[in-house]
Amino acid sequence: MMHMEGIHITVQAKSILSKILLLAPVLNLINGVRSERERERERERGASMADSTDGSSSFWTQANALFRKNLTFQRxxxxxxxxxxxxxxxLCLLLVSLQYLVNIELDKPSLKCGCTCIDQDGDGECERVCGIEYSDLDQVATCSIPSPPEWPPxxxxxxxxxxxxxTDRLLSFGDLPNDSCTSTGSCPTTVLMTGNNQSLGENLARNMFPGSSNFNSSNGLADVVLGSASETPVSNILEPAFFSSxxxxxxxSQCQANxxxxxxxxxxxxxVEKxxxxxxxxxxxxxxxSDINNELYAGYKSGNSEKKIxxxxxxxxxMNSNVSNYNVIVWYNSTYKNDSGNIPLGLVRVPRSINWVxxxxxxxxxxxxxxMLFDFVKEMPKPETKLRLDFSSLLGPLFFTWxxxxLFPIILTALVxxxxxxxxxxxxxxxxxxGPYLMISYAYFLAISLVYIFCFVVFGSVIANALHFIAGLKxxxxxxxxxxxxxxxxxxNLQISLAFLVAALFSNVKTAAVVGYIIVFATGLVGVGFFQFFLEAASFPKHWxxxxxxxxxxxxxxxxxxxxQYAFTGNYMGTSGMRWGDLTDDHNGMGHVLITMxxxxxxxxxTAYYIDQVLTSGSGARNFFWHNLKSKPSSSFRKPSSSFKKPSLQRKGSKRVRVEQLVVEQDTSHAVVCDNLKKVYPGRDGNPEKIAVRGLSLALSQGxxxxxxxxxxxxxxxxINxxxxxxxxxxxxxxxxxxDITSDMDGIYANMGVCPQHDLLWESLTGREHLLFYGRLKNLKGTALTQAVEESLKSVNLFNGGVADKQSGKYSGGMKRRLSVAISLIGDPKVVYMDEPSTGLDPASRNNLWNVVKRAKQNRAIILTTHSMEEAEHLCDRLGIFVDGSLQCVGNPNELKxxxxxxxxxxxxxxxxxxxxxxxxxxxxxxxxKKIYEISGTQKFEMPKEAIKxxxxxxxxxxxKSRFDVQAWGLADTTLEDVFIKVAQEAQPLDVLS
Known part of the structure; x- marks a missing residue:
């Protein structure tokens, strides 16, 4: 029967209680001895910690801790x-392969100096003879030419x-021939003239075109005006006009029939016959x-056609030329001239134009x-060479930019x-x-970048020197x-600083990576397709x-x-590349680039440092500058910040009065004192503002x-935030x-521990390495650090079985939670915040963790949030039920119940x-x-304790039971969960700030 079982349990409980009461003096004596020993050990541990954590850690201690952690992480x-x-x-090997393939093509016989077999001695044996006379235009560049030929200008x-x-674009120039001559190929070639003295110009023009040519004169071809429409090469070893079709x-002035x-x-x-x-x-x-300029510009191209017409x-x-003054400007035909590089693709046939006039x-x-005869033009002598193309120099601006x-997206994603x-x-x-974070992070990225560039340059140079017969990475x-x-x-260095600046714009690694690589490839493509055009355009303003x-x-x-450009020119001309003295050259932009960077x-x-301070501290620019300009941060209490005219409950008012008194008296015996703390989130998208915390006043003692x-x-x-x-x-x-949390958070961090709701761990670091890092941040060193880490691992059951030296990424959820708790307690912090510390733990691990927290609170103040009533009742000395931004009640569990x-x-x-x-x-x-529950014959009622026995x-x-059938019944006392639900339901939302 239900009631008989209840009575039996009650009797057993009384029996056991009587026995315990009889043994109480002995138990008290034993517990007193144990408690004294435990207190002694805690005092010794606290003294050791105090010696090890003499104030907040120094700049170099923090830098050392982060450096060791980063070193372990990177290892x-x-x-x-x-x-x-x-x-x-x-990438250099890729260039070598490409260069090797290019050199194979350049070593083909069709690109080597031309050779033939000649019987020079008349003995019937053929001897191989090479030279310019046996070469075509593609081969002549590699021949030995001690005495270059003379070519008519x-x-x-x-x-x-x-x-x-x-044409339609040249209708205003009616003296040009009709375009019908184009189909027959009989169009004359035109010379345009202007000047201040037209009669002088006309006289000169009449003498420019002879009526007939005399090829039998003693002057040879010097007095004949010759020309060609052939494409010009970069040298004049062979004149293509005499080798092309x-x-x-x-x-x-007039052409005869024959x-x-x-x-x-x-x-x-x-x-060579021609x-x-x-x-x-x-x-x-x-x-x-200006008329000549307009005519040249209007007739240069037609529509979308790329052909010059x-x-x-x-x-x-x-100009002002006369019989005693010769002053002339020459326009020349630059069809095959290319201004896009330091070396033109084609020579310009200008000397004959000047000599002519x-x-x-x-x-x-x-x-x-x-x-004034102009007999010939002649190239400089040259030795035999191999045709080579420095692939790396040609691709340098684009390939090496990429x-x-x-490195940029790699640094960016690491920061994000x-x-x-x-x-x-x-x-x-x-x-x-x-400061330590920026210094160590910057130094690490700089070291990686230097090694990266060092390998890049050294390996490229080794290939250029050791494999010069294969690749010319000049x-x-x-x-x-x-x-x-x-x-x-x-x-x-600029790239690293830029990564720190850009990292402030991103909060997701994948987004940062995508944007980073878009910047990489877009910069190279825009550089080669857009920026390089302006670099090579001589008319583009330099200041732009x-x-x-x-x-x-x-x-x-x-x-x-x-x-x-300097490497390509040096390789082609057999000279050196860029030297420091070249920075003063007009076409050299390296000096401006270095100063700009x-x-x-x-x-x-x-700028990156400033934005980092503003964003990470959550303050604005004004607060940032004020915080850095203050001569000495305040560490004392200030006057109460609010008056309490409308306390909603008497217990709230008394609590605020107590806090007010602590602030006025500057009582530092309390670890945490909240003085009318409020947080209001501004309204967005038409929504009203959200009041998250409403004038919270609270005092929390040490221990x-x-x-x-x-x-x-x-x-x-x-x-908590x-x-x-x-x-x-x-x-x-x-x-x-x-x-003060509004101005002295750096000092607070030195004595604070945090166990966040979500585990914030490096997946590639072990549990021991995490605790070593955070212990060093708390100024633990030597044996004190080693002992503290081992005790922390043992306390959260992560010491045995090699778990301590396993990477945290391989931990289960409960193991990660225990490690987070251990991190929050390492280094003896005086104030610890724990946000649902036992979430995801099995009952045994949870009970063990509760014991760790109970031992830890003897030397520090702990603020703990939880949804487990059992955990709250087991660990907390006082509880506060928080509803709608306000503490509705504060007290120990028994008081609340x-x-x-x-x-x-x-x-x-x-x-x-x-x-x-x-x-x-x-x-x-x-x-x-009062009935509080009813379903299928089961009913629950609340009955006041003072009204019944x-x-x-x-x-x-x-x-x-004698009147009707009773299937089950029970009588239970109020639980903490019942208290929580009751307070939460009774609390009314506040419409105004109290």
Missing amino acids: RNFKTNLRLVLFPVF LLQVPAPQYRAVR LPVYYVQ STFSISVPVGSTK EIRCVQGQHLWRNRS NEILAGYDF SNVFLQLLLGPSTQ VILQ YEKQRNLRIMMKMHGLGD FFTLNDYSIQFVFYFIYI IVVMDLYPGFSLYRGLYDFS IVEWVVVFF ECFGMLGPNGAGKTSF MMIGLLKPSSGTAYVRGL GRYGGSYVFTMTTSSNHEANVENLVKGLSPDA IADVFRAVENA
């Missing part, structure tokens, strides 16, 4: 770091289909120099018999990872200052290494180049571009564990060991036909009883 990620450092080596004569004619022209001749030009021991054709030349007068033979502006002027002054920029996982703020809350070896070192060193250099990616691209480095670094209970959204997390420095209070403040739980809960289960009988039974016991309940139930 654990050795393979990843090795792949990163060797990435430039892989030529004009760049437009091809028949491109000669200037009237295009004709050589001679210019006359106007084709043949000429021969000696080349070595042979002669047919020359007549082309009609015409001169046209323009009134102004309406070309002129030459243009002359005689100068010769005509002399004939006007001294008569037609006077001539190589060096690869610590931000996303809240590891940075976790370290800060355990005493790591911003980009590294021709340019001065000291310039390269300065350039790379400055840029990687400097403005574009302000983007760090363009500064890098421009420096690499200059290196590649140095200035940006300093500006970006301090006390205070538990915060409350429903979700009550404001507990906002309160304000106390640990993640949020700034809207008003009011709090003091932790006399230090006594204050809010003054009732019994009576439960009885019967058939549904007897529910009314049960109600009558309860009303007979207590008229004030337990014996009366038993007698009433016994009598009821």
Whole structure:
């Protein structure tokens, strides 16, 4: 029977209790001895900790702790770091392979000096002979030419289909021939003239085009105006006009029916025969120099066609020339000139244009018999060479920009990872200052970058020197290494500072990685397709180049571009690359780039530091500067920040008065004092503002564990975040060991421990390594550090079985939780915040963890949040129920149950036909009883304790069993859970700030 079992249990309980009372003196004596021993051990441990943690840790102690942690972390990620450092080596090997393939193509016979087999001695045996006379245009560049051939000087004569004619864009120039001549190839070639003296210009023009050519004169070809439409090479070893299928022209005023001749030009021991054709030349007068410019511009291109049309033979502006003054400007045909590089793709046939007009002027002054002959043009002698293309120098600006920029997303994601996982703020809350963090992190990234660049340059140079017969990576070896070192060193520092600045914009690693790599590839592509165009355009203003250099990616691209140009030129010409003296050259931008990057480095670094301080501290610019300009941070209490005119409950008012008194008296015996702490979140998207914490006043003594209970959204997390420095209070403040949370968080962090709701751990570090790091941050050293770590591991059951030396990423959820608790207690912090510390633990581990917390609270104050009533009752000296941003009640568990739980809960289960009988039974016991539950014959009632006696309940139930069937019944006291639910339901939301 239900009641008999209850009586039996009660008797047993009384029997056991009587025995315990008899043994109480002995137990008290034993417990007294044990307690004294435990207190002695705690005093010794506290003294040891005090000696080890003499105040907050110094800058170098924090830097040492972070350095050791980072060193362990990077050693654990050795393979990843090795792949990163060797990435430039892989890229250089890729360049070697590409260069090798290119060299194979360049070593083909079709690109070597031409050879033939000749029987020179007449003995019938063929001997191999090589030379320019046996070479074509592709082969001649590699031949040995001790005595280059002499070539007649030529004009760049437009091809028949491109000669200037009237078009839709040139209708205003009616003296040009009709475009019908284009189809027959009979269009004349045009010379445009202008000047102040038109009669002088007309006289000169009439003498420019002879009526006939005399190839039998003693002057040879010097008095014949020759030209060609062929493409010009970079050298004049072989004149392509005499080797291509295009004709050589001679210019006359009128061409006769039989106007084709043949000429021969000696080349070595042979002669080159070439047919020359007549082309009609015409001169046209323009009134102004601007007219010639407009005509040239309008006829340069047609629509979207890339072919150059309406070309002129030459243009002359005689300006103020007269018989005693010769002053002329020459326009020349630059069809095959390329201004995109230091070396043009084609020579310009200008000398013949100048000699032509100068010769005509002399004939006007001294008569037609006077001539200034221009016999030939001749290239400089050259030895036999191999045709080589320095692939790395050509690809340098784009390829090497991508190589060096690869470090940017790696640094960026590493910084954002610590931000996303809240590891940075976790370290800060355990005493790591911003200075040591920035110094060690910056030094690590700088070291990785230097090793990366070192491998890049060294390996490229080794290949260039050791495998010069395979690959010509002259980009590294021709340019001065000291310039390269300065350039790379400055840029990687700028890149690291920029990564710190950009990291403030991201909170997700994947997003940061995607954006980082987009920046890498976009910078290279925009540099080669856009920025390089402006670098090579001689007419583009230089000051705009400097403005574009302000983007760090363009500064890098421009420096690499200059290196590649000097290396390519040096490799081609057989000279050295860039030297320090070259920085003063007009076309060298390296000097401007270095100055720009140095200035940006300093500006970006301090901007990144400023933004980091503003964001991580949660304060604005004004607070940041005020905090750094204060001569001495305040560590004493200030006056109370609020008046208490409208206390909603008397117990709240008394609590505030007590806190007010502690603040006025500057009582530092309390570990935590909250003075009217408030947090209001501003309204967004039309929603009203959210009041998270409403004027919280609370005092917490040393050695006390205070538990915060409350429903979700009550404001507990906002309160904790304000106390640990993640949020700034809207008003009011709090003091932790006399230090103000609004201004002295750095001092508070030195004596604070935090166990967050979510485990913030490095997955590749072991449990022991975590505790070593945080112990060093708390100024533990030597044997004290080792002993503290071992005791922490043992206390949370992570010491045995090799668990301590297993990476935390392999821990179960409960093991991670225990490690987080151990981290919060390492180094003897005086104030500890624990947010649901036993979440996810099995019953045995939870009970063990409770014992750890109970022992730990003897030397420190602990604020604990939990949803477990059992945990709160087991650990907390006082509890506070937090509802709608306010503490509704504060007290120890027994006080709360006594204050809010003054009732019994009576439960009885019967058939549904007897529910009314049960109600009558309860009303007979207590008229004030209240039904709180009813379903399928089971009913629950609340009965005031002062109105009933337990014996009366038993007698009433016994009598009821004789009248109707009672299936089950029970009588229970109020639990803490009942108190929590009752307080939460009774609390009314506050409409205004109290």
